[in-house]
Each structure stands twice: as structure tokens, then as C-alpha cells.
Amino acid sequence: MLDTTIAGSLPKPEWLAPPNTLWAPWRLEGRSLQERKRDAVLLALREQEQAGIDIVADGEQTRGHFVWGLVDQLDGIDFSRMITIGIRADRYKATVPTVTGPVRRRGSIHGEDVRWARANTKQRLKLTMPGPMTIVDTIHDAHYGSRERLAMDLARLINEEARELEALGLDVLQLDEPAFNVYMDEVRDWGVAALDRAVEGLRCRTAVHICYGYGIKANTDWKQTLGGEWRQYEQTFPLLAGSRIGGVSLEWAGSRVPIALIGLLGNKDVLVGAVDVATDRVETPEEVAAVIRAAMQHVPPTRIFPCTNCGMVPLSRAVARAKLQALGAGAALVRRELAS
Ligand code: ZN
Numbered sequence: 001m002l003d004t005t006i007a008g009s010l011p012k013p014e015w016l017a018p019p020n021t022l023w024a025p026w027r028l029e030g031r032s033l034q035e036r037k038r039d040a041v042l043l044a045l046r047e048q049e050q051a052g053i054d055i056v057a058d059g060e061q062t063r064g065h066f067v068w069g070l071v072d073q074l075d076g077i078d079f080s081r082m083i084t085i086g087i088r089a090d091r092y093k094a095t096v097p098t099v100t101g102p103v104r105r106r107g108s109i110h111g112e113d114v115r116w117a118r119a120n121t122k123q124r125l126k127l128t129m130p131g132p133m134t135i136v137d138t139i140h141d142a143h144y145g146s147r148e149r150l151a152m153d154l155a156r157l158i159n160e161e162a163r164e165l166e167a168l169g170l171d172v173l174q175l176d177e178p179a180f181n182v183y184m185d186e187v188r189d190w191g192v193a194a195l196d197r198a199v200e201g202l203r204c205r206t207a208v209h210i211c212y213g214y215g216i217k218a219n220t221d222w223k224q225t226l227g228g229e230w231r232q233y234e235q236t237f238p239l240l241a242g243s244r245i246g247g248v249s250l251e252w253a254g255s256r257v258p259i260a261l262i263g264l265l266g267n268k269d270v271l272v273g274a275v276d277v278a279t280d281r282v283e284t285p286e287e288v289a290a291v292i293r294a295a296m297q298h299v300p301p302t303r304i305f306p307c308t309n310c311g312m313v314p315l316s317r318a319v320a321r322a323k324l325q326a327l328g329a330g331a332a333l334v335r336r337e338l339a340s
Pocket of ligand 1: 007178209210211212213214309310311
């Protein structure tokens, strides 16, 4: 009960990639890079275990960016045709590759990542992949002419990949859909259908992560425009309650999201954001516990998974480590209360 987990990424060690940077370039290449990535995954797993995190992840140590980790393994996407576009409804600019043909996997994308992590932890293992809508929003389409059709093809290949990862011992698959907080009409029209296609037939636990983005300036500026209450989830949660997805990872700590909105998720798992990734200030275990208690007013503790708000890749390793420990300790506090 109250099993803890992380939204996805952790900071990379300085010997792997420059710190405090999104889209950071690798320090090495070839076999040396592969070996350092694997070492970084081991550290990420140990740090989560030491903090008492129950469902651990590889911290996305092997990926340059949470979307690129998948996209650069696909046929039909041309990385020699990079173009700068506005993404997330033009909230920021990104230089992205072009879709020039049908998107297909060239082979396994994360099989080696899951094998390595699975062999090196006894904890339950979670892997994150970008969701179809967020991928569509982070590449330039010159082939499909329809965001929906491109999303459905991506959902199909995510599903193929997920079935293989599940067979390798993956316990939880999470699809990251920050775009679900931006394109509310598309979420209704095809976003949830694409998500359902991506998790079709899976037996492992599944979740979708929907947040207000990393703690970078473009996002904190955007949040200032969202008013006194952030109610985007109010539109998507009822749709997700009727979907195949097993749970929803949401941003809550330090946000203006009314916690009562988690009551709209029906019987889904709720991965409650109890650690704010937009500040270096480290939460106390008591603050984490207060978030969990607030969530328990709306959802039974058996369905609550205390979590971080979003990925921690832009933070320093020391801050991220301390936040993990606060998360583990805060959940333990509430577990003790429930047991007494
Ligand atoms: Zn996020």
C-alpha cells in the first residue's frame, strides 16, 4: 500500500552528460558510452532502492531526451531533415526530425534497457515511453498529413514494443503524455483512443503521465497564465476513467491543481505528484505525507502511488537524491499511521 515510484527521469552523472540540461549531448560515443550508460542505470537503481522507492525505473539514463529515446529508433523519421517548430501549442521551440514515411520499429527499442535493469534490481520495475500524442507534437510530419493517423501508427508500434518488454519482466509501463494538458479537444477526439491502442492486450500495470512540464522557465512562465486553479485534468480524467489505461501520474505538489479532481479517475491507480520538480527546495517527509493524506480524502490508499511531479533530469543529483529520500520517508510515515 502507498507504494512509491518516480515519474521517470533522474539527473545524469556529470561523466555521462552535462548536468542541469535538457537535450544534453553525450560526453562519449560508441562502446565507452554504452558502458557509462549502464553504470549510470546501476547508480539510479541503487539511489531509488536506498531511498525506499518501491517501483524503480532506469531514470532514463540511456536516452538523450524522453521523446528521442524512442523516435531515433524508428524507420520513417529522417534525422538529417531537422526543422525548428513550436511545440506544446508553441510554448517553446524545438528542433525536431521529419516524418518522411510510415513509422516502424527497426527492432527492439528498450529491450536491452529492460534486460539490464531487470537483472540488477529485485524491486518492481517501471519503464517510461513517450505517448503517441506527445511524440506527434515533438516531430515534424511531412508524410501522414494527419496527427491522428500518425498517432495511431505510433500507438501500434508502442504496443508491439510493450508486449516484448512485458515478456522480459517489466512490471509497469508508463506512457508520458504532457501534450494531454495542452490539446484538450484532440485528447477527446483521438488522444485517448491512441493511448488505448498503445496498451491493448498488456497484462503488466500501465499508467499515463500528464504534467505541466519540467521545471524550466518556459513552463513556469506558462503556469503563471493558467489562473488560480488549474483545471485541465477535469476534462481529461473522466475520459481516462473510461479508458484501458491502468493509472494516471499527475502533478500536484506545489501546483494549483485542486486535489479533488483525482476523484474523477474512477477506479484507476493514482500516481500522486508529492515532490515538486520545479524547485531545488527539498520537501520534508511530513510535507510528502500531507500530500498523501490529502489524496486519501478522495481515493483509497490501495490505489495511491506517491510519486514525483515529473522527471527530475534538469535538477542536480544531490537535490534529486534528497527528494527521493523525502518521498520514501513521507510514504513510510503514512503507512505507519495506517498500521497503528
Ligand atoms: Zn512530466
